[in-house]
Amino acid sequence: xxxxxxxxxxxxxxxxxxxxxxxxxxxxxxxxxxxxxxxxxxxxxxxxxxxxxxxxxxxxxxxxxxxxxxxxxxxxxxxxxxxxxxxxxxxxxxxxxxxxxxxxxxxxxxxxxxxxxxxxxxxxxxxxxxxxxxxxxxxxxxxxxxxxxxxxxxxxxxxxxxxxxxxxxxxxxxxxxxxxxxxxxxxxxxxxxxxxxxxxxxxxxxxxxxxxxxxxxxxxxxxxxxxxxxxxxxxxxxxxxxxxxxxxxxxxxxxxxxxxxxxxxxxxxxxxxxxxxxxxxxxxxxxxxxxxxxxxxxxxxxxxxxxxxxxxxxxxxxxxxxxxxxxxxxx
Numbered sequence: 200x201x202x203x204x205x206x207x208x209x210x211x212x213x214x215x216x217x218x219x220x221x222x223x224x225x226x227x228x229x230x231x232x233x234x235x236x237x238x239x240x241x242x243x244x245x246x247x248x249x250x251x252x253x254x255x256x257x258x259x260x261x262x263x264x265x266x267x268x269x270x271x272x273x274x275x276x277x278x279x280x281x282x283x284x285x286x287x288x289x290x291x292x293x294x295x296x297x298x299x300x301x302x303x304x305x306x307x308x309x310x311x312x313x314x315x316x317x318x319x320x321x322x323x324x325x326x327x328x329x330x331x332x333x334x335x336x337x338x339x340x341x342x343x344x345x346x347x348x349x350x351x352x353x354x355x356x357x358x359x360x361x362x363x364x365x366x367x368x369x370x371x372x373x374x375x376x377x378x379x380x381x382x383x384x385x386x387x388x389x390x391x392x393x394x395x396x397x398x399x400x401x402x403x404x405x406x407x408x409x410x411x412x413x414x415x416x417x418x419x420x421x422x423x424x425x426x427x428x429x430x431x432x433x434x435x436x437x438x439x440x441x442x443x444x445x446x447x448x449x450x451x452x453x454x455x456x457x458x459x460x461x462x463x464x465x466x467x468x469x470x471x472x473x474x475x476x477x478x479x480x481x482x483x484x485x486x487x488x489x490x491x492x493x494x495x496x497x498x499x500x501x502x503x504x505x506x507x508x509x510x511x512x513x514x515x516x517x518x519x520x521x522x523x524x525x526x527x528x529x530x
Contacts, residue, residue: 200246201494203476205399209351209372210277210320214469214494216249217242218403218480223260227426230482232264239268241484243276245491251403251478253281253325254310258291266314273316280310281355283325297328300339307348323353323375327529333361337368344369356528359388362398371398376530378402379411380464381445381515384530390472405468405477412461413446415439430521438517448509458496465493470503
């Protein structure tokens with residue numbers, strides 16, 4: 200697996216990481232814990248060194264899973280986790296409010312315990328709290344870094360101006376946001392500020408929550424009780440039927456190169472900047488291997504231009520979140 204550096208001062212990690220969110224739920228049935236631990240081990244065996252989790256995933260269960268799975272190889276990997284919502288430690292449910300900066304020392308201890316670790320490699324603010332100046336959170340993470348609890352500061356779903364303000368207080372190592380051929384808003388300022396400030400960029404949902412793999416169609420149904428896609432306008436049948444044009448574009452390039460649409464989608468992301476490290480999630484070994492294979496695919500300048508020209512003519516329909524979810528972002 201090729202390596203990339205997250206920004207100018209960040210850690211060196213595998214060119215493709217592993218998003219672990221779905222390993223404790225979120226998409227259809229809840230997977231078997233031991234099978235997910237085995238999958239994480241398989242990722243390590245195949246050269247993955249960058250793993251993504253968060254306190255809210257589960258909640259808490261995902262950090263515990265990742266911590267247990269990676270404990271035997273802890274010195275070989277980079278683990279990122281996130282804070283944002285206040286979560287009751289007993290019931291493991293959100294309390295309906297966002298954390299304050301003065302609560303981070305308590306919260307980080309919980310993540311460290313669940314991750315079975317003494318220091319967090321990369322600590323993202325999962326969502327920007329609109330009621331507290333970002334400088335205060337950056338200062339709070341700076342204190343955690345000085346105390347040896349955290350190595351690096353990250354931000355998720357933050358606007359360019361917010362990133363710049365935080366970076367002035369505590370240098371930001373990486374910004375994580377959704378980015379793919381069907382969600383390109385980071386190109387409207389965020390990628391430019393990352394390049395200017397030497398910040399790495401980590402696309403989540405780089406395969407459009409499965410849509411860009413070509414395995415999801417307008418006839419696909421989602422479990423309203425368990426699958427987050429059942430709440431997303433972009434996954435309504437009419438929107439999926441319209442957005443199939445994006446998948447058709449990927450299929451056409453993939454067939455010509457003898458690879459899969461998912462691999463083209465990931466290869467396209469890798470070609471955008473040398474400091475971009477996507478973190479596709481999966482719960483299946485063959486999908487993991489397929490995703491990692493994208494790192495070996497080179498898209499020529501002509502192919503990238505072809506994709507860009509075709510994609511520019513497709514107007515993707517449907518929001519990537521419902522209204523409440525989009526309001527929670529800072530973009």
